Amino acid sequence: MIFSFRGKKSSKKGQKNEFKEGNISLELSIPTHFRCPISLDLMKDPVTLSTGITYDRESIEKWTDSGNLTCPVTHQMLHDLNMIPNHFLRKMIQDWCVEHQSHGIERIPTPRIPISAYQVSQICSKIVYATEQRDEEKLRDLIRKVSVWAKESGKNKICMVENGAGRAFSVAFESFASISMEKYADLLKIILSGLAWMFPFGEEGLSKIGSRTSFQCIVWFLKGDDLSAKQNSVTVLNQLLSLNKSYAVKLMEIEGVAETLFKIVQAPISPALTKASLVVIYNLMQGNEKLVESFVDMGLAQVVIEVLVDGEKSMSEKALGVLDQICNSQKGKEIASKNALTIPVLGKKLLRVSELATEFTVSIMWKLCNKNQEKSLVVEALQVGAFPKLLVLMQVGCVQATKEKVTDLLKLMNLCKDKVECIDSTSGFKYLRRSN
Template sequence: MVFSLRGKKCSKKGPKNELLEGNINLELTIPTHFRCPISLDLMKDPVTLATGITYDRESIEKWIDSGNLTCPVTHQMLHDLNMVPNHSLRKMIQDWCVENKSHGIERIPTPRIPISAYQVSQICLKIVDATEQSDEEKLKGLIRKVKVIARESEKNKNCIVENGAGRVFAGAFDSFASLSMEKYADLLKRILSVLAWMFPFGEQGLSKIGSRTSLQCMVWFLKGEDLSGKQNSVIVLKQLLSLDKSYANKLMEIEGVAETLIKIVHAPISPAAMKASLVVMYNLMEGNEKVMESFVDMGLAQIVIEVVVDGEKSMSEKALGILDQICNYPKGKEIASSYALTMPVLVKKLLRVTELATEFTVSIMWKLCSKNHENLVVEALQVGAFPKLLVLLQVGCVQSTKEKVTDLLKLMNLYKDKVECVDSASGFKYLKGSN
């Protein structure tokens, strides 16, 4: 049985009678009604369902979250999922723990009751009121309160998100940014720190955080020296564009956005900020050649290749996604193909990052090697691309990637005689027989 005994081990003496061994070799029986009917452990936070049966909160929440809508003991349908804290039983369990302290049993602390949807709605009303009154200090206090509640449990955080807190905080951010970014910089930074984990928060919330004023304020933070404001701004922008790319054009209209995002990648303040910046740039460039060219002119192709060299898997995947987009355009393809590290890095990363990263890598190689780029095909052969591509073809991949791999292998077959180090006769034989 799992139980806190300050270094003492628990022993199970029978199917119906669990025993704890104290430090004086006395056996202590846990009262049956103190144990959760699901886990059979001593209850830390007993709650009673509408069926009248009491469970430990953690156990019954897991049961319900798994899709079970019946009472585990009575098998009745749970039409009411409210859980009422059983304070009397919890007090009895705590008293029992204190009485048996000499046996190494620790008192179970009084649990914090999870926040309810109603309580969140009341907090939201106060946030709206503080915003309408331009009450900076009251709003700061509410932000502190929300952070404390969210830190208590993941359930609390989810409840806050699901009941509109993000929407009203987005409104507050837009409102105070409109009044004065400089005057309310500290408050705006604090709002961003909670907005960073409150997505999604509905169309109304998106329209507020995606307003020109809000976007200008976040770019203002990106250009500033405050690391917290800079990081949370780029994370919020990432979330915004990932949910709705229609805000991309509005963001690009703000002066200095592209340069600032590249600077965060080139000289990152944190891994989280760097990843977020890569995602923002990916969304800004997608399908927009003008934006793409502006990023390419600022040296983004070389920067992301260097990120791929040293970045961990998630970082490399995002950087490869951007490079794949860059190679959709002639100028971007030209710059990427002229960079000495490009092909060796791509071949090295094949099959070594993630499935999506491999798809990006194959796509980039296919774009670079097509249109009679003999030197790149030969270079790919020299650094060992052929056997890796053959393995990828054999282990399987999505159809679009499979087609590109086949094209690349056939193309390399034309230049195999120019590369002495390639020893893959059986591979080329396999290729000739494939369709």
């Protein structure tokens, strides 16, 4: 088999002219054994399996990660998944690249070998020991090393998560937060940035990061001006709340949590932070009507409705989820029903964003229209074209709970149809999108 490699044109003026004047496209023959049998690309990090066949590490890892336990070439079972770096072949490939540098071929850098479970275990033990000794300088060095490993590859991140890095970081975070948040602010920020991608943290790690001390520090960062620390804080909170709702009770014991989250949404700093904060608020409000009313008193209903006006898909889903929770309280429904934007915005989002957004939209509309004695909101929903969209939703299908709400809404609208001069029966179809 013959392979070829199309060289990049050199940046050197003379060589550029040579190619142009000759009007040729330079092709170089690449030795077959330099090619990965899977991707057929030049190997950057050749590794040899127990079957004796050499592959590029990235290609064979994708193969085994997909559940394949045979050698792609020999079809033998891989009883041993160890990948031995083929240093000799890598050196040959690098030499070949250097030899043809004049043709614009770049030398393949020496790859870094993925870390092992043993290495992670060792550094985690050192992190815990440095924490116990209050050795800030040593701890910074160890965390810096973990950060370097994480940047090298996603495989390294997975290895660290699976072997207790989250637990070690959680221990360090709680320990230094308990001494002085102000004094160790920079160190705590670095640890928090690691915790943001290390979930799950293990049982011991959860007990540390979910402690009152840790929560106080996280909220302290939320109140600060550091955008990165804010983002990492809400990320960690969402991870904890998604795991166990009992963390919501602990978090609400910290003074100023609700007010801080509200301010982040009210005066958005970045879309990512706003969305993450909306998710935290959504999780906190579930089953807590008293907290819902506190958020309503702050003005969250109005803020969320304004967010929905121009919110993109992801933002709309989260804002609709929060508004749905707000409408679980009587005060929340009253505020939402009085806002002139509520029904028009809901009519706009219906069938237009996503299935989840539609479910939230139907739920909100049902809660508002069902309790509206004068049926003015039902009439308004008819005027914005909700009726035909709900009919479409019934036809394309939805979950049972949503279907029941849609049926109730259609009945209410049918009773009020005489109060509307004209209903555009096609307006609901132009936003219907086929699922891929």
